Amino acid sequence: MEYLDLLYNDLTAKGIVHPYWVVGLIGAALVFFFIQLHYYLGRYGRLPRFRNNRGIRQDIPSPPVSVVVVVRGNSFYFIEHTLPLLLGQQYDEFEVVLVDCSYDDEIGEILREKSLVVPNLHVTCIRQQSHHEHSIKLALTVGIKAARYEHLIFTTQDSYPVSEKWLSLMAKGFICGDVVIGYCGIEPKKGMANRWMRCSRLMTSVRYLSAATRGKTFRGTEHNIGYTKSLYFDSRGFNHLNMNIGVDDLFIQKIVRADNVSVVMNPNATVRQIQYGGLGWWYGVNKYFGHAFRYYPAKARRAVRNELSSRFLFFATTAAAAALLPVRWIAVPLLPALLRLLIVELKMRRIGRRLGEKKFGGTYILYDFWAPLGGFLMTLSRRIRPNKAIWR
Incomplete structure (x- = not known):
């Protein structure tokens, strides 16, 4: 509680009218952080260990x-x-x-x-x-x-x-x-x-x-x-x-x-x-x-959308909290972001080795940030201007 009181006082001193909003942003970022861990340590994280010939x-x-x-x-x-x-x-x-x-x-x-x-x-x-x-x-x-x-x-x-x-x-x-x-x-x-x-x-x-x-x-x-x-x-x-x-x-x-x-x-x-x-x-x-994605089973569509949306919301809440916090508190939202980045990079490298993918390194970090917005824009484009060539 002492840390919360100290954070509250620092936010008030910075001129934040409702300091608990910032605390809420940090809490939301942590929730989305753990959702991302569920995907990259749970669902996707099993791939490097998977063996079909067991x-x-x-x-x-x-x-x-x-x-x-x-x-x-x-x-x-x-x-x-x-x-x-x-x-x-x-x-x-x-x-x-x-x-x-x-x-x-x-x-x-x-x-x-x-x-x-x-x-x-x-x-x-x-x-x-x-x-x-x-x-x-x-x-x-x-x-x-x-x-x-x-x-x-x-x-x-x-x-x-x-x-x-x-x-x-x-x-x-x-x-x-x-x-x-x-x-x-x-x-x-x-x-x-x-x-x-x-x-x-x-x-x-x-x-x-x-x-x-x-x-x-x-x-x-x-x-x-x-x-x-x-x-x-x-x-x-x-x-x-x-x-x-x-x-x-x-x-x-x-x-x-x-x-x-x-x-x-x-x-x-x-x-x-x-x-x-x-x-x-x-x-x-x-x-x-x-x-074809709109015709997928609801669970498959929901899984893809939940991962992308939780990733976007994690980035958004982390960035908002970091912008509002005093300098000495900025590490609080940034440490989970760096930890997630490290986990994602290591997991994707391991999965890439299983599939013969090499030397995509730092590019994946940029793609990781862009993918949620890119996925949304692609979906919007398909809705607004559907490709008639898919139909016979």
Whole structure:
């Protein structure tokens, strides 16, 4: 009580009319501080210790796998650079199924010629219809039906595996479940924009990976995900057919249970998405795919919003208290802020190592401050100017 009386007198001497308002700000900041600890020490903090292979017998073989990729648009880079990485995976029994939706005769001919000389490459084609572009869901359905094996791994033409062990690690996930969720980061490049994108992708992935490890899966990533044929057909295929999005979140929510999901986190199981542009490109990508968020389960939406809002309110109340307090009391709100910053930085570095992310360092501190406001502005933008391209 002596400290409170001393603080009250100092605030009164500074000219604060209602000193208990400042005390209330400090109390509110501490409440939001502990909410943040719940996320970063509790929910997200478990990821560095998570091991998907605990309890798996080493003599149980991984199943044969079909890797399904939809080929669209200008695919020459994929054919020259990514396809050899897929075909060169160190795995005993697998095939690569390409669904050719490029509507380009030259690309189609190249793919057919390759399939004649590569035994485990299978190519199927969807013919173009006048004034109509086939949806990604139709293309994936064609690929699933064409696949030889029961267990399917999906990736995209604009992403590539970082290791020859990628497929073996993802396929091993099927020993624990019928749905396998992996990680996809942005390819490392020089520049602040690239580090910003990688921080954003890492934080987004941490949310759904941590939920999946707790049996509350609400999404994966189309660049690195797997499930069985039986699960797909038993659920009668993709849902939300009037949308061009949702293959890795809305459909996953339809097929997952608490006990059928396997999470694979290993630097060698990571794939990288090609960076096609700067922050404007990244903003457009996130805005487009983010339209599915409103259809997520209420608990998943609430968890994301609570973390971001508690982070924003913690920063706001801490800054307000620090501005109003006398100098000798300013450490009271700033110490929890510095402690949280240290915890977040250490946790994200540890999680990043599990996923093959390195050298984003100080950029994450800036992203940490910006993310709540950026998330709000993104949501507002989707509400005011929705992207009609998501609808068929």
